Amino acid sequence: MKKIFFPSETFWGIILLTALIFTIFIQPILPLEWQAKTYSLSYTILYFSSILSLEKRVKSLLVLSVIAFSMNWLTEIFSLSILTTVSKSLSILFFIVIAIYLIMQVATSREVSLKVIIGSVIGYLLIGMIYSIFIAFIMIQDPAAFNVIQSPDDTSRAIAHLGESIYFSFVSLATVGYGDIVPIKPYARSLAIWICISGQLYIAIIIALLVGKFASRNNTGERA
Numbered sequence: 001m002k003k004i005f006f007p008s009e010t011f012w013g014i015i016l017l018t019a020l021i022f023t024i025f026i027q028p029i030l031p032l033e034w035q036a037k038t039y040s041l042s043y044t045i046l047y048f049s050s051i052l053s054l055e056k057r058v059k060s061l062l063v064l065s066v067i068a069f070s071m072n073w074l075t076e077i078f079s080l081s082i083l084t085t086v087s088k089s090l091s092i093l094f095f096i097v098i099a100i101y102l103i104m105q106v107a108t109s110r111e112v113s114l115k116v117i118i119g120s121v122i123g124y125l126l127i128g129m130i131y132s133i134f135i136a137f138i139m140i141q142d143p144a145a146f147n148v149i150q151s152p153d154d155t156s157r158a159i160a161h162l163g164e165s166i167y168f169s170f171v172s173l174a175t176v177g178y179g180d181i182v183p184i185k186p187y188a189r190s191l192a193i194w195i196c197i198s199g200q201l202y203i204a205i206i207i208a209l210l211v212g213k214f215a216s217r218n219n220t221g222e223r224a
Helices: 009-029 032-052 059-078 081-108 114-141 154-173 186-223
Strands: none
Touching: 009 032, 009 114, 009 154, 032 059, 032 081, 032 154, 059 081, 081 114, 081 186, 114 154, 114 186, 154 186
16 A cells, blocks of 8 residues: 555656656746646645655655645735745745755765656756746846836736746756846846856756766776
């Protein structure tokens, strides 16, 4: 029964990776009304697959995911400013903790496996998602922070900002910088600089870890 209801962490890692790919690459190109309908569902899958993809499923993280998931749905229902602030804050906190746990799993693993590779990719995508949630919140609260063209449909701004923030987050994370969305205020520029630096540091550190594990395994095999 346990295997049926609780598959391996690798299985849930694949589910999490699939959910991230959908949220980052597919959802933003859907019509706004479709994005609004799939937004809460996609984040619900992200919350729970994140927990189940960990080797050690901490109860406090499960509680945090339930609270963040509940606040996300409440925000969609009531559309109150205070609920939006709390929901975004909880989501950022939750995904930061998940990203830290996944990176620690990659760092402490003895050899490079499918789970480690998936965890490395998920860690990068989660970092981008964390920044995108934060940027979307800034765009809503302070429209002058970025030079984003305003939509005539104000009711769709929250969903539209999410797509814009995902785009800006990953473009900055990869240090591409097309310049079509530009940070205007000093704190927005500082955030953009930090995103660029953290993206480069993540890739450099993770690649170094993976290469070190490959080299260690090869040396061990030669000695044997």
